[in-house]
Structures are given as C-alpha cells and as structure tokens.
Amino acid sequence: MLQREFFARATSIVARELLGTILVLQRGTERLSGRIVETEAYLPEGDAASHAFRGKTPRNAAMFAQAGTLYVYRIYGIHRCINIVTEEEGKGCAVLIRALEPMQGVETMQQRRSLTDIKHLSNGPGKLAQAFGFELADNFADVCSESLHLLPSVFPVYADDIGISPRIGITKAAELPLRFFLRSHPYLSRQDKN
C-alpha cells in the first residue's frame, strides 16, 4: 500500500499520482474499494480557494496534521467531502478526492446511494463520501492504516491519460489548473472535452 512518504510531497504531484490508485476502506467485515479517477489539489500557500487559506480553524485542523491524514468536512449543510493531507505537518494542504470507480462493495454503495446505476454511485465528492459511508467522525483518520489505505494503480497511468482543468465549484482562484482526472473515464463528476 502507499506509504506516508507518498503523501508527504508537493500537493499537485500527489493529486496527479493518486489517479488510478485504489482507495480501500475496511468497515467491520465489509471491504469497500474503488479506483480514483478525479482529484483536486488545495495548495499550502496563496491558494484562496483552500479552507486553510486563512490559517488553522476548528473545521480545517486536520489539514495541518501529518501527511496521510483524512480530512472530512460537511459542505452545503448536507454532503461530506474527503481529502488526504499532503506535504509537511503544519502546512495546511490536501487533495480532494472527487470521483472514483467502484470496485468492491458495490451492493452497499447502491443501498447507501439509493440507486443502482454504478456510474452514478461515486462520480462526485459528495456521492463517493456517501457511498463509502464517510462521516465527520472519520476526520483525522489515518489513510496509511489497515482499515483505510491506498493501493498502487494496477495499470500504468501515462501523462497522455491525464487531463488537467480548473477546479470545480469554487469562486476564488478559479483559474488555477489544479484538477486532475483520467481522460474520458466514464466515472468522472463531469465529462471534459480534452
């Protein structure tokens, strides 16, 4: 599985290299997993779109923990989003996991999402958090652990396979190309031209 050193690097590098890796969550006897196909980088300095832009607060505290820490937050009063903390402890940066392709535990995901179409189970940050059952209680969880970790991509991911675009749903620093995705992948939160 991916070690902490993997996450303790420049955030945009981590965001890019997370594409194709497999998120594994063991809850009791059940294992859920999926292949990451879309991420966004939230940089440590000068990134006005980042929750950590104005420093540490109760909500974003996990972003200042060590690399490989899970940062879970509630958005729009309804949904949850999950991030993985990057770089050195205390810098305040992370990668948002925006979409993945379900692998193991599809039935559970279908129940949680109240729908059967696999393409719509986890093609968005709020959707994948719901499908995997991530809660605010999972904030600060260790992504380098038995019950929660990432496995290397089964297939090689070449530069040509990767698309880059501005991040979605933000109003500040909206032009920065910090969203990374597997080009033409059917499980993206939205389909891009390039």
Added chain:
DNA sequence: TGAATGATCACG
C-alpha cells in the same frame, strides 16, 4: 436554474 440545508467564520 434553483431549492435543500446548516455549519462556519469574519466582522464588529
């Protein structure tokens, strides 16, 4: 295109 839905944070 807009409603749902509520915590968070900056400001004073």
Added chain:
DNA sequence: GTGATCATTCAT
C-alpha cells in the same frame, strides 16, 4: 450575535 458563503446534489 449576525449574515454571507459554501471544494454539492438532485429535481424541475
């Protein structure tokens, strides 16, 4: 204390 804002989703 107050109010604008929000790294979204879904139905209309």
